[in-house]
Amino acid sequence: MISLINRYVTAFGPSGNEDEVRSLLQADLKQLGAETQIDALGNLSCLHAPGKDKNRSRVLLMAHMDEIGVMVSHIDAQGFCRFLPLGGVRAPWCVGARVRFGNGAIGIIGAEPHEGSTALKFEDLYIDLGASDQSAVTVNIGDSACFDRPLEASGQRLIAKSLDDRIGCVVLLETLRRLRSTPHAVAFVFSVQEEMGLRGAGVAAFGFDPDFGIAVDVTRTGDTPKARPMEVALGKGPAIKLRDSGMLADPAVVRSLRAAADHAKVPYQLEVLEHGTTDARAIQTARSGVPAGCISIPCRYVHTPSEMVDMRDVEGAIRLLVDLLGRKL
Ligand SMILES: [Zn+2]
The missing domain is CATH 3.40.630.10 (Zn peptidases)
Structure with a gap:
């Protein structure tokens, strides 16, 4: 199974x-x-x-x-994508996560420097697809991505x-x-x-x-x-x-x-x-x-x-x- x-x-x-x-x-x-x-x-x-x-x-x-996942809402001149959550994603848990788009493109979620005691918000986060500028970005506004992680089994426990x-x-x-x-x-x-x-x-x-x-x-x-x-x-x-x-x-x-x-x-x-x-x-x-x-x-x-x-x-x-x-x- x-x-x-x-x-x-x-x-x-x-x-x-x-x-x-x-x-x-x-x-x-x-x-x-x-x-x-x-x-x-x-x-x-x-x-x-x-x-x-x-x-x-x-x-x-x-x-x-x-x-759950994320959806691209804006792509800036350097190629960084802003996004909105799809479902109950929490911003602080996204930092460093890898996301995968339907076309196979992989991005990582980065966070801008964050000051004070308030929790990270989605507006502090972006997806970095490794593109050098906007023209090299292979995804579009409205494209969705899911987290990208392999399944691991540890005894009776499954992690995915x-x-x-x-x-x-x-x-x-x-x-x-x-x-x-x-x-x-x-x-x-x-x-x-x-x-x-x-x-x-x-x-x-x-x-x-x-x-x-x-x-x-x-x-x-x-x-x-x-x-x-x-x-x-x-x-x-x-x-x-x-x-x-x-x-x-x-x-x-x-x-x-x-x-x-x-x-x-x-x-x-x-x-x-x-x-x-x-x-x-x-x-x-x-x-x-x-x-x-x-x-x-x-x-x-x-x-x-x-x-x-x-x-x-x-x-x-x-x-x-x-x-x-x-x-x-
Ligand atoms: Zn459910």
């Missing part, structure tokens, strides 16, 4: 530029014998609905294809860019691959532009009209020095979300997820997240409302070039989902 994850986390996919990730998924889903559809916004979906029971539940599983949320995409793929039978009609949806405000998820959920919706995404942890106390740590199992700043998970969905984890003997954690939300919020508020929840992969350093997850949590999330979908909810 590491080589599968490696293909996904090294792919280029800042919000609005999900094509490469979508192509990878289309190829992998085709290998599993699944038919795919793409809607007007670019969400990729695949319906797994064996059997002919008209009264079966419609279950939506969702992970987002896009990752864009584990948020390519790890969710891999969890969905593996769940479909291992799913033997299900009494439900299950849509596996890979959404666009989550990092820009859940923009793909709402229309995808409207389109499928689910009875239940579950997002698979990452969440923060409380297991680093001086972290704000939070009952989520790496390696203790997938987290079942109870709340975040955008939603309260549906209690019946939470019960089903906990029951599936118990049944499959998967250790799990309960997540109460202070800041941030996921596609589950957009699913929950689609149409006239959808009972929704979220399975979170604990992740340190979310939205930096080096996010970290534990493979035991990833494996647990897959086993939990396979168990959940295999039985009546």
Whole structure:
């Protein structure tokens, strides 16, 4: 599975530029014998609905294809690019980072001399593509870049860019691959532009009209020095979300997820997240409302070039989902 994850986390996919990730998924889903559809916004979906029971539940599983990134807003005479963030990038974490554009151009993020105690802002930063002047710059206004880092494995821990949320995409793929039978009609949806405000998820959920919706995404942890106390740590199992700043998970969905984890003997954690939300919020508020929840992969350093997850949590999330979908909810 590491080589599968490696293909996904090294792919280029800042919000609005999900094509490469979508192509990878289309190829992998085709290998599993699944038919795919793409809607007007670019969400990729695949319906797994064996059997002919008209009264079966419609279950939506969702992970987002896009990752955080930067977009060029101005190029000066010396060839330095100013940029805006795509999604929740933080300026102080960008300094020294390498970024990669869709055409393969690599830049590094530099910072201007900064005085005082205030934090670095995006206006203090620029991308240096190594160009001698503006005419040598190979990117244009509006071009997007993602962080550029290889995947590293250290024991059970994986370190990479864009584990948020390519790890969710891999969890969905593996769940479909291992799913033997299900009494439900299950849509596996890979959404666009989550990092820009859940923009793909709402229309995808409207389109499928689910009875239940579950997002698979990452969440923060409380297991680093001086972290704000939070009952989520790496390696203790997938987290079942109870709340975040955008939603309260549906209690019946939470019960089903906990029951599936118990049944499959998967250790799990309960997540109460202070800041941030996921596609589950957009699913929950689609149409006239959808009972929704979220399975979170604990992740340190979310939205930096080096996010970290534990493979035991990833494996647990897959086993939990396979168990959940295999039985009546
Ligand atoms: Zn995410």
